[in-house]
Amino acid sequence: MDRTILHMDLDTFFVSVERKHNASLKDKPVLVGGTGDRGVVAACSYETRRFGVHSGMSMKMARVLCPEATVIRGDAGTYSQESKVISEIIQEAVPVFEKASIDEFYADLTGMDKFYSSYKMATELRAKIKNESGLPISFGLSTSKVVSKVATGEAKPDNHRQVGVGEEKSFLAPMLIRKIPMVGDKTDKILYNMGVKYVRTIQDMPVEMLTEVLGKNGTLLWNRANGFDNSPIIPFHERKSISNERTFGKDTGDVKRMREMIRAMAENLAYQLRNGNKLTSCVSVKIRYSDFNTFSRQLKIPYTSADHMLIPQTERLFEQLYNRRMMVRLVGVSFSDLVTGNYQINLFDDTAELMNLYQAMDHIRNKYGTDKRGNSILSWGTTIDIPNIASIGNPFNGEPPVVPAHRNT
Numbered sequence: 001m002d003r004t005i006l007h008m009d010l011d012t013f014f015v016s017v018e019r020k021h022n023a024s025l026k027d028k029p030v031l032v033g034g035t036g037d038r039g040v041v042a043a044c045s046y047e048t049r050r051f052g053v054h055s056g057m058s059m060k061m062a063r064v065l066c067p068e069a070t071v072i073r074g075d076a077g078t079y080s081q082e083s084k085v086i087s088e089i090i091q092e093a094v095p096v097f098e099k100a101s102i103d104e105f106y107a108d109l110t111g112m113d114k115f116y117s118s119y120k121m122a123t124e125l126r127a128k129i130k131n132e133s134g135l136p137i138s139f140g141l142s143t144s145k146v147v148s149k150v151a152t153g154e155a156k157p158d159n160h161r162q163v164g165v166g167e168e169k170s171f172l173a174p175m176l177i178r179k180i181p182m183v184g185d186k187t188d189k190i191l192y193n194m195g196v197k198y199v200r201t202i203q204d205m206p207v208e209m210l211t212e213v214l215g216k217n218g219t220l221l222w223n224r225a226n227g228f229d230n231s232p233i234i235p236f237h238e239r240k241s242i243s244n245e246r247t248f249g250k251d252t253g254d255v256k257r258m259r260e261m262i263r264a265m266a267e268n269l270a271y272q273l274r275n276g277n278k279l280t281s282c283v284s285v286k287i288r289y290s291d292f293n294t295f296s297r298q299l300k301i302p303y304t305s306a307d308h309m310l311i312p313q314t315e316r317l318f319e320q321l322y323n324r325r326m327m328v329r330l331v332g333v334s335f336s337d338l339v340t341g342n343y344q345i346n347l348f349d350d351t352a353e354l355m356n357l358y359q360a361m362d363h364i365r366n367k368y369g370t371d372k373r374g375n376s377i378l379s380w381g382t383t384i385d386i387p388n389i390a391s392i393g394n395p396f397n398g399e400p401p402v403v404p405a406h407r408n409t
């Protein structure tokens with residue numbers, strides 16, 4: 001049976017939120033991101049794009065290209081809040097949905113046509129979101145996640161696009177290769193050098209040819225180019241948290257040791273988030289005392305994957321929680337409410353240097369990984385052993401590949 005998959009994506013999300021709170025920004029060129037000398041563009045309005053501005057570029061360069069733009073230092077807390085409100089509206093309206101990133105959602109409407117037109121339902125949901133949130137959103141509707149995502153991109157801004165059953169291949173055929181989710185700059189370049197520019201060319205190729213050049217990804221890409229995509233909706237509620245806990249060999253009253261342990265866990269989990277292209281918005285800490293009484297405390301925070309946000313919050317929670325004069329048996333840290341997303345959300349506070357530092361550190365971790373006991377060889381000054389932490393690699397396997405945010409705002 002054909003599936004009916006809806007993809008929804010807020011248009012220039014950060015910019016739209018700023019406009020909602022300041023109507024004078026409407027129809028004007030707006031840049032959101034780090035405003036310091038070394039800041040980076042996290043989002044840009046359509047008005048700036050004709051000047052060659054795109055997200056991910058240095059703010060300095062963007063200001064040169066589009067001097068009349070209003071530059072706003074973003075606020076992750078506000079965007080996280082808006083994102084949650086929209087998630088709730090969608091959750092109420094559809095049976096199963098996936099929150100793919102802070103401003104992007106999938107829903108499986110398969111079988112609903114029996115009762116109600118899925119197109120009508122999607123149109124009404126879009127109108128409801130616009131009404132209640134005041135934010136523009138676009139959708140694509142088709143038989144798969146990939147085709148719906150591409151359809152949303154074609155519909156933008158502030159519109160929708162349906163691709164009928166059997167029309168997937170002809171819909172994709174005239175497009176540039178890089179419009180297919182998973183085609184990054186590197187793949188695009190390889191294919192370009194082979195003279196492959198449009199999806200149609202891939203459709204006409206034997207799959208073996210693409211597999212020879214790109215390996216396993218070649219098969220996946222060929223399938224996507226032909227509109228074959230069975231990837232499932234990953235229900236929002238089943239999104240895992242990541243956590244780690246440690247039972248001390250012998251109950252301890254050594255606060256310094258506990259603090260170090262908590263810190264090392266937070267650091268390692270934050271690294272796993274970044275490695276899996278995830279952000280968290282809920283931190284919790286757990287303590288089990290020697291009498292087996294267990295206490296935990298959690299804190300909602302703006303979406304982040306940055307050590308310098310997560311480690312201090314985790315430490316603060318521990319200080320609040322550890323208040324009994326009793327030996328401790330176990331401590332644990334957990335990050336939950338995970339969504340897909342990258343560093344961009346933290347760009348407002350961070351300079352390009354800090355972002356590059358994270359990337360460089362994670363790169364070294366990926367390359368040289370861990371010592372014999374599984375500990376990260378790089379650390380912000382913590383040397384404590386953390387065994388049992390998931391080994392290097394993406395802890396979120398089974399997820400669809402992530403498209404860099406700047407290609408689909």
Ligand SMILES: [Mg+2]
Pocket residue numbers: 009010011012013103104408409
């Ligand atoms: Mg978007």
